[in-house]
Amino acid sequence: KMLNDLKDFNNEISKEGIPAFGMGLGINTDTVVVGNMGSDQRFDYTCLGDGVNLASRLEGQSKPYGVKIVIGPKTADAIKDRYQIAELDLLAVKGKTEGVKVYTVGKTVAHMHYEYLKEYYRGSWSDAIRWAKMMINNDDVTIKHYYELMIERMEEGLPANWDGVYRATSK
Secondary structure, rough: OOHHHHHHHHHHOOOOOOOOOOEEEEOOOOOOOEEEEEEEOOOOEEEEEEHHHHHHHHHOOOHHOOOEEOHHHHHHHHOOOOOOOEEEEEOOOOOOOOOOOEEEEEOOOOHHHHHHHHHHOOOOOHHHHHHHHHHHOOOOOOOHHHHHHHHHHHOOOOOOOOOOOOEEEOO
């Protein structure tokens, strides 16, 4: 709904010659603390916890992955029967050392995407690139820009300490 509303908004402002706005979403499901917090000097209704921090970091990864929505593993599990989801990566967000599988809402060709991920995770990046290129050329795939960006990343070369976890350097 937010993305559709943004499209409508951008259509309206384009009539006035104003450049379009972009938006990425990070969605994560977890236990958090929510409520009024603070002191007499500063008081705010807020949400705190690792789950909130991960959602924020996922939002920041929407552009590097070339998708509008990046979702955490619990969210992906909760929606997998209602939406087509695709695993993007095993990502250690900035400030964390342990990787978490991240996903998006989008259409792939399941068996080809599985082969791509298998080769990517094990560090066989030339084979992963081959699979990614096949996905880009497939009319059924809706996340083509993701594969283009991942090919760029892989063409930069396999890190010496590759363990299947991509470590983000930006928020």
